[in-house]
Amino acid sequence: AQSVTQLDSQVPVFEEAPVELRCNYSSSVSVYLFWYVQYPNQGLQLLLKYLSGSTLVESINGFEAEFNKSQTSFHLRKPSVHISDTAEYFCAVSERSSNYKLTFGKGTLLTVNP
Amino acid sequence: GAGVSQSPRYKVTKRGQDVALRCDPISGHVSLYWYRQALGQGPEFLTYFNYEAQQDKSGLPNDRFSAERPEGSISTLTIQRTEQRDSAMYRCASSLLRVGSQFNEQFFGPGTRLTVL
Numbered sequence: 372a373q374s375v376t377q378l379d380s381q382v383p384v385f386e387e388a389p390v391e392l393r394c395n396y397s398s399s400v401s402v403y404l405f406w407y408v409q410y411p412n413q414g415l416q417l418l419l420k421y422l423s424g425s426t427l428v429e430s431i432n433g434f435e436a437e438f439n440k441s442q443t444s445f446h447l448r449k450p451s452v453h454i455s456d457t458a459e460y461f462c463a464v465s466e467r468s469s470n471y472k473l474t475f476g477k478g479t480l481l482t483v484n485p
Numbered sequence: 486g487a488g489v490s491q492s493p494r495y496k497v498t499k500r501g502q503d504v505a506l507r508c509d510p511i512s513g514h515v516s517l518y519w520y521r522q523a524l525g526q527g528p529e530f531l532t533y534f535n536y537e538a539q540q541d542k543s544g545l546p547n548d549r550f551s552a553e554r555p556e557g558s559i560s561t562l563t564i565q566r567t568e569q570r571d572s573a574m575y576r577c578a579s580s581l582l583r584v585g586s587q588f589n590e591q592f593f594g595p596g597t598r599l600t601v602l
Contacts, residue, residue, distance in 0.1 A: 375527070403588060414489070414593040415528070415576070422587045461527050470588055471516065471580075472541065475527030 373398035373464050377476035385484050386454055392447040392479045394436075394462030403470055404445040405463040406436055409478075415461065421445065432456075457483045487511075489594035491577050497600045498567055506562045506597045510579030517560050518591055519552055522574040534560060535582055567601045574598050 376395045384390050396402065406418040419430040426438040436447045445462060462476040490509045498504050510517050516535050520528035531544040536557040545551070549567075554560040564571055578591040 377527075380525075407593075412595075414595045415578075416593070417590055420588065463527070467587075469541075471518065471533050471591075472530050472544075473520075473528070473591065474530070477525065477527050 373400075373402060373466060373474050375462050375464050375474055375476035377462055377479050379479050380477065381480045381482070383482045383484060384452055387451045389450050390448065390452050390456075390481065392460050392462075392481065394445045394447065394476060396443050396445065396462070396464045398443075398464060398466065401467045402464045403467060404436075404438055405465075405473065406430075406434070406445075406447050407461040407463060407475075409459045409461065411458070418447075418460070452481070452483045454483050454485060456481060489577055489579050489592055491575075491594040491597050493597060494595065495598045495600075497602065499602050500568060502567055503563065503565045504567055504599065506564075506575050506599070508560045508562070508577030508579075508594060510558065510560070510577070511592055513581070514579035514592070515557070515582040516580045516589060516591075517554060518578040518580075519560070519562050520576040520578065522576060522596070524573070528576055531562070564599075567599075569601050572599055572601045 374397045404421040407415045408418045419428045421438045429435045434449045459478045461478045463473045492507045518533045519531040522528040532542040532552050534554045549565045552562045574596045576596045578593045580589040580591045
């Protein structure tokens with residue numbers, strides 16, 4: 372069985388500052404990794420994913436995450452955040468053999484202040 | 486509709502009552518998933534369908550929980566004899582089923598907030 376740890380439950384930052392949301396996972400088998408975002412009063416949306424290939428993956432709105440197998444991490448970063456990035460961010464993992472079953476972390480609430 | 490819809494959005498019930506939560510997936514999505522999210526936690530997998538067949542129900546916590554999808558479209562998650570610990574957000578997701586694909590993106594609905602008094 373796999374598990375996901377998001378160490379920071381809340382991350383407050385100022386607009387235009389860089390941010391890193393940390394995610395570590397544990398699994399005995401090969402996995403796929405994801406970041407989902409939930410904006411206020413909306414459902415979860417896929418932000419970015421790592422399936423294979425390049426370990427650095429990017430989203431269309433400037434976020435990136437890097438898969439680090441040796442550290443079993445998949446941290447999410449953005450060099451300059453906007454007010455509109457305020458949301459809850461969930462890291463998730465699935466086993467390659469049963470890729471329909473997502474295991475989520477507890478989430479990190481990112482609050483961007485002016 | 487354009488996205489996954491769930492009803493009701495909010496449900497308050499008394500302990501011991503049965504509740505039925507409905508999920509209407511995106512048109513054409515063959516796969517449907519149910520998750521439960523307790524306060525302060527991430528979503529937790531409950532069960533999964535391809536068409537009308539329940540493929541995996543390993544996440545259902547006990548036999549008070551059941552799900553069906555009789556015509557391969559709308560799904561109902563039923564909780565019998567509700568208990569206070571069942572209070573949570575229940576989320577539904579749907580996806581295409583592309584055989585051989587590494588990953589079929591799950592699109593989530595807004596959820597049903599269940600409160601058991």
